[in-house]
Amino acid sequence: MTRIAIWFFSGVTVLTVLAMALLLLMQSLPVWQHEGFSFATGAKWFYRQQEFGAASMIYGTLVVSIGALVLATPVGIGAAIFTAEFLPARFRLMVKLTIELLAGVPSVVYGLLGILMLRNWIYELLAPFDPLSGDTLFTAAVLLALMILPTIMTLSDDALRSVPATQRHAARGLGLNGTEVVLHVSLPQASRGLFAAVLLGLGRAMGETIAVFLVIGRQDNQWPQSLFSLQPLIESGQTLTSKLGSSETNIAYGNPLHWGAMVGLGVILLVIVTLITWFGAYLQRSDHAS
């Protein structure tokens, strides 16, 4: 009985996950047939003209999540170094608790703070560059940075603390100070785990929907003149998730091609996020094992 139940419920979970991936893939087939690979590379999305290109949304997703990573990684890893290496043990639990609480704040709450506060601050901050509104890719990146900060911090803390204390003591015994031990012992030995923390943070940032939806402006077809231009940061745009969360999902269902295009965005998102999370989890686990 017990055995059957365990295998049954595990089977249900695993099959549901696989069926879900398959379902999304199948439902997206019409758009791949219609557009071919240019669905992923085309920058134009005009559903009334049956023209579907996901590139501007992929671009938006990459810009906001990498932007968030650039902002959150130094602070997150810095904070993790402090808690793992310098903070006396009796304060550890308190800081960890704070960080876990922060990680649990719902994204709609971040979105609310973003739309009612952050958006205005960013508008004033960016005033010298003359943005059209406070709904910019930069706003979304800042908000996402706040949201993934706890993820990066707590995973980095785990990674650093999995470096054995004996290694630190050996280095201190040679006369290195705390900082030198961090730089030459802890950080190099935890590097895989730290990289994993950053990747998992990136995965989370890419999949985040609601908060981004509320502050990004949801402007279709924003394609930069140059891929290295910073101009798009102060303009509104669209990410894969903000598109999927919009009312276009409701509109599209009746039309197989349009719906295929919407689900196709989901497939692209799923592939990117799964690869990143898988690689991150793989690194993290091999780090723990060593």
Add this chain to the structure above:
Amino acid sequence: MHRKLIHHGFRFFTGLCALACCSVLMTLIWAIVQRGWPAISWRFFTEQILLVGADGGIFYNILGTLILLATTVVVSTPLALGLALLHGVYLQGNRWRSHLTLLIYVLNGVPSILFGIMGFIVFVHYLDWGKSWLSGGILLGLIIVPTVTVALVERIASLPSCYIEAAAGLGLRQSQIIRFVILPQSINGLVTGTLLGLARAAGETAPIMFTATIFAGATVPNAVKESPVLSLPYHIFILAQDSFDPSVSAKIWGTALSLLGIVFLLSLIALPARLKIHEEAHHG
């Protein structure tokens, strides 16, 4: 002297980073309490929405969120128990175990909007439920399965192997060991994992907005088909998009404060125990 200076500077910098992380939470709580507190009253919790959110309370939103959470527990518990026991007992020393672990982590990373899209296809259209509390509960249940499973797996892994060996030495069968030794010992892993999962589920908007929840006009569902509920996160989500009416604004912050209250309450019950299990599992 040069080295010492670098050391102090570095430590100061990392301390600032940690302070920044913690102060994000304080600022966030302060911002929400300050704006949301004036809206909180007995009426706010016991009345239904009036005037498109500008008046009345959030009774049915809280109720709807609680209905979703209750369904979530029912869905996630057997699935997570199955996965965790499979992982911890049946796959011990098996190469499939690490594949399963990776699958759990990958599942944890799947963006929640994709669960919403899948639910939209399967529940709303294939099964023709329209918007239903049950689809929301099932989706949220699937979303928190990894959280609960990892908590259970870490707890099972930290059980002293002598318990299990002793039980096996007494001649108990594997299924009996699971029922009488492993499950009773790891029940706190299940509870804390579920509470944390619920804390996450309570605030999720993306998976339920196309499948389970509407802004106004729903009370207590009495069927599965066409039985949406109201919910706290969707209420905030909709009101946030046209929040220029000051009377609406006060209500949003009040709703956000209530949601945050529920989330923090669930987390705070679970976190001390959860962190302890996690520390034991990873850092001896």
Add this chain to the structure above:
Amino acid sequence: MAEPILQTQSLTVTAGSRTLLRGVSLSIHEKQVFGLIGPSGAGKSTLLKCLNRLLELTPALKVSGVVRFHGESIHGPTVDADALRSRIGILFQQPIVFPKSVFQNVVFGVKHLGVIQKSALPEVAEQALREASLWDEVKDRLHQPALRLSVGQQQRLCLARTLASQPEVILMDEPTSALDPKSTEAIEQLIVRLKKTHTIVLVTHNVRQARQLADQLACICLRDGAGEVISQGEPCDVLCSNCAPEIEAYLAGG
């Protein structure tokens, strides 16, 4: 007799309400091997780690009493604990090598302390490895991972790493207890050679080793749950005296 290089006076270590070490007073003279024997759990390692303030890295332990190095308190306000540790090196029970190459391990301390030029590192490494009698065994695989060496070689590598920064004192915490007889012998010969140039504090619970190597010896035993120095002096005096029942019990038990 000359002034001792290291000296402790009523050194006491407590962990909360528990006392680990009580009232330890020792004098350690230059270019001698000072042996510390006693049963497991009597606080020998704790005492050793007090001597270069490495114990401070273990939270919740409180040290009181005085430790003097060249006559000056090591807990003084102007003393830099890190600089102190580079002058009083330590060798642990288990060899703790860094997951780097043999060469990187040897120069790890000197390189990051920035005391010598980068171009001089190979020379320093060779000299330290020769001093630790490891040069001939590893000279062809300096750039291979140190973790591939045998445990005995790893322990000598750790010794070379300590020697590279030219400490005056080397603290050894049961350096041979994890090693096979052959590697043990190699380390013991090294200790004999090194005491010409260094002061060595050797923790051991091997009575033969203590008798053979130590010039001065102290025996630490548990009294009322805390480690105390029961007797100290010439090895034969400490090991032959029947003045304390604890020593007798310890020697009888091996």
